[in-house]
Amino acid sequence: MSKKNLALSLPPLAALLLLAACGQQQGGPGHAGGPPPVSVAPATQREIQEFEEFTARLEAPDTVEVRAQVSGTVQAVRFKEGQFVRKGEPLFTIDARAYRAEVARAEAQIAAAKTQAELAKTDLARSEKLVSVNAVSQQEIDQLRSALRSAEANQKAAEATLVQARLNVEYASVVAPVSGRTSRANVTPGNLVNVGEPVLTTLVSNDKVYAYFDASEAAYLRYMRAAKPASVSVSMGLSDEQGHPHAGKLDFVDNRLNPATASIRARAVFDNKQGQFTPGLYARLKIGGGGSYTGVVVPERAITTDQTRKVVLVVGANNIVQPRPVKPGALINGMRVVEGIKAGEQVIVDGVLRAMPGAPVTPQVLKVDANGMPVPAAQPGQPGAAPAPAPAPASAASK
Template sequence: MTKNSLALPLTSLLAVLLAACGQQQGGPGGHAGGPPPVSVAPATQREVQEFDEFTARLEAPDTVDVRARVAGTVEAVRFKEGQLVRKGEPLFSIDARAFKADVARAEAQVAALKTQVELARADLARAEKLVSVNAVSAQEIDQLRAALRSAEANLKAAEATLVQSRLNVEYANITAPVSGRTSRANVTPGNLVGVGDPVLTTLVSSDKVYAYFDASEATYLRYMRAAREGKTVARDAVAVQMGLSNEDGYPHTGRLDFVDNHLNPATASIRVRAVFDNKGGQFTPGLYARIKLGGSASYNGVVVPDRAITTDQTRKIVLVVGPNNIVQPRPVTPGALVDGMRVVGGVKAGELVIVDGLLRAFPGAPVTPQVLKVDNLGMPIPGAPPGAAPAAPASAASK
């Protein structure tokens, strides 16, 4: 074998190896030796209002256990269970015949005592005319005056008994103390009920509903400081939004109307109440609800996607693509989370922040940024293709 014939196979083998190396560098997963690609989005400045979320329970402003105020036999139930009733409408009737008889007896007693008062007053008047001729002694005058005062006192007692008897007749007709929705009737006609026992039914008001929730001590202190600094709106004007467990978002709007005067030391929280209109009857007392409470007045802030924030030992940072596509670590102060965007301090609006590919970006190293499309809030749109990457340098393009 000649020297030329041996050199040909070696040359072919070297060409194959070089081709294989070239395919490995330029194939999938490789970057042809260039900077790694990352997805970036511009930091956005927009109007921000902070919110806090709580879990609440709905309660009716008025909840009344309807009880009998007189003892007797239930004659009739005058409502349908679950019915909406107005204040003063009849609910139950108790046999009032005995109470009406007491009224007649008290009326007769009052009439008799009125006669005694009139007689005692006439006797005293006649005796006082005879005093001038010494026909009546002073002792007799005193006795007649005492008799008149006694008759008048007895009349007042009889009149009070008459009032009580008439009230018993009125109490025998049990009416709705407030407007609202009734519960089930716990007694049926024919049952004997006592004074206050048992509960005949329960009535809850329905024109509005309260949402009670507990705010932590830290949240309460933050709100109080913001109020002192003028960074929040007045309590009665605070917009409160609510959503039920089967609803998306917070479709109902109410207002804050009560904050308790002390914190519960066992839970380090304070009770807060919001009120919502319920004229449509869509809210039932006892339901759980989600509450969204405005935590501050509106202000302009710079926001970035929350996933762009990372941790460098003990500080929060974002990676910003600077001049010449060099990665710059930027310490930030995270603020409120609003619609998936985090309010931050330390980043200027318009700066490109790395959102995806954080593990491929190193401070001081170059990257290939791909600008993502964002919505009107500054949030990258899922599934939207990134914009075109910056053009490569002319020297690199010519290779």
Template sequence: MTKKSLALSLSPLAVVALLAACGQHPDGAGGPGGAGGPPPVSVAPATQRDIQEFDEFTARLEAPDTVDVRARVAGTIEAVRFKEGQLVRKGDPLFSIDARAFKADVARADAQIAALKTQVDLARAELARSEKLVSVNAVSPQEIDQQRAALRAAEANQKAAEAALVQARLNVEYANITAPVSGRTSRANVTPGNLVGVGDPVLTTLVSSDKVYAYFDASEATYLKYMRAAREGRVASPASLAVQMGLSNEEGFPHTGKLDFVDNRLDPATASIRARAVFDNKNGQFTPGLYARIKLGGAASYAGVVVPDRAITTDQTRKIVLVVGANNIVQPRPVTPGALIDGMRVVNGVKAGELVIVDGLLRAFPGAPVTPQVLKVDDKGMPVPAAPPGQPGAAPAPAPASAASK
């Protein structure tokens, strides 16, 4: 059988291997200088490092306390006692309602209590005299019963008047509307001279500012992953998880907080569960409603092998990397990809130190020889691009093809 008919009867992969064994190349290219050698590729060693997995989410910031300030008594707004948008402390005055009518109610209740107290004293004295006369049959038992009832009625009227006095004093207090929580005010929705009712309208809105909540939704798979880690003891509790946050105009995740709430059920419509992280906001840099990015630390760190993510390719339904083995022969290696960390993918199926092709994947064929150029890697295992030939720091020229490739 001629070489041409043999090549037509073989698969493309077998053709490549056959041509490589015969010293021929499918693209007609030679070695490093185009003189018939194996094609050049860039390789980097797989690196073992401590892996700390994490998940990223999008979140919205909310204030722990959001209060719509409303009037608790009806009246005319007398003064607005804050600047719109300013920070206030709990108990600081916000609005004043004309309290003259309420003060008049206090005076009226005081006078009514004094009158009723006199009636109680009189009823008590009459009952005491009648009880002395009943022993000599000067007063009938019926009159004694009536006087005792009159005393109890007078005492009840006095207590009702005292309750009315408490309510009148509360109305005077409610006329001075204060901040229910510490935080930042919104704009004043009413101005002096306007008549307001009980609870209507909203005078202003107050949001707390010392802390901020970041609410985010985690998928069902993520939730199950963390629940499994908790059962296996790799996560002590949700509160032990490190939470980092970055705003839309920030690089990375410069803010650190803690996870303080996970909902008790998943939303069946979205197959997700709501969680919340809390961050300190004493310097006021976070505003409720902002978009944020959340980075949630996973289980305890472990030793894992990482390769550049671009080195992973697909062979039908498998994920593989191309490893340069003995005699510079390309070996396809099935891998199970894991977390992506700083551009490096955690993989299972490659040993630390094995040379993985990172550049020139289209020139490498399983079972065929290549001319590898080993790249340096940084502290994270990421390959450092080789400097152009002739410049300081340039990588040495690739070694000649091994004897096995001839």
């Protein structure tokens, strides 16, 4: 017969005694002859430097769609796809023979216009000498002056046509407008391209990278409004990285909040000379700059919920459990800043479910590392406790 069925067949008092005995056997040695065991650690006081965490997308400062400025047949592609090119290096070559012919025509027009202007100037000078002897009329003089001005205007128009023709010859060699990395070539030699169509390739700069993110109104009031953007520290981590190993700076905050989302667009800039950041990547940002203060921290797992309150169980005098309502604050690497606990008080971190308010417990005091995080106790057969993690900077993410 099972223990459960045996308990049901006994009188009520005997059944309770049997179940209590079974509970002591299952609970282990700590339950057999005394209060339940719990692990406690002292609440730690430390200097808190708050920060905010955001998600961001990386973008290149310069993203250029390379398009043709003249029509013609593509003769050559002058780069390897994905290659880094510098500003001014050739990318595509378009057949420029028709545009060179336009240059020759414009040069001939300039020569003809210059000859007409010189002839008109000579005729006017000769006629002005004859005015004194009344050999020509004033009307003829006015007509010659008008002819000279018209010839000079024609010469300037021809010179402008020559400038445009030479530009078209220059445009036939499509060069990189900025330094950066190329995308794939969308056209191959032999294809006909028009002005602006299609996009020949896309070029993105990679000497630095922007991380755009949306900050809440509270974060804006706490950090960005209080100081110049350049004075706000920013660090970044990619999705496959631990922490935020890349340092940058905040260089732009928008001029208005979005009333629909109560957020404001901001931007951080990071050096990318090594080419490790690719535009479009997801990134995690940590932004500091708020004031520091002294606070008491406890392990996050020590905080429980009592209906609508946050509660921490403290082991007081005579090892009696005392529930302590707290107001949680910033989170620091698994440690939560709380109000309502004094530094040094023993807080239950393990065995919370076995601790009843007002009842005694058997506390086992754990050692803590430099951050105040409890170090797991040594298991039987092990020489000592697990090594403490390396100290982390005293910074915290706001709620």
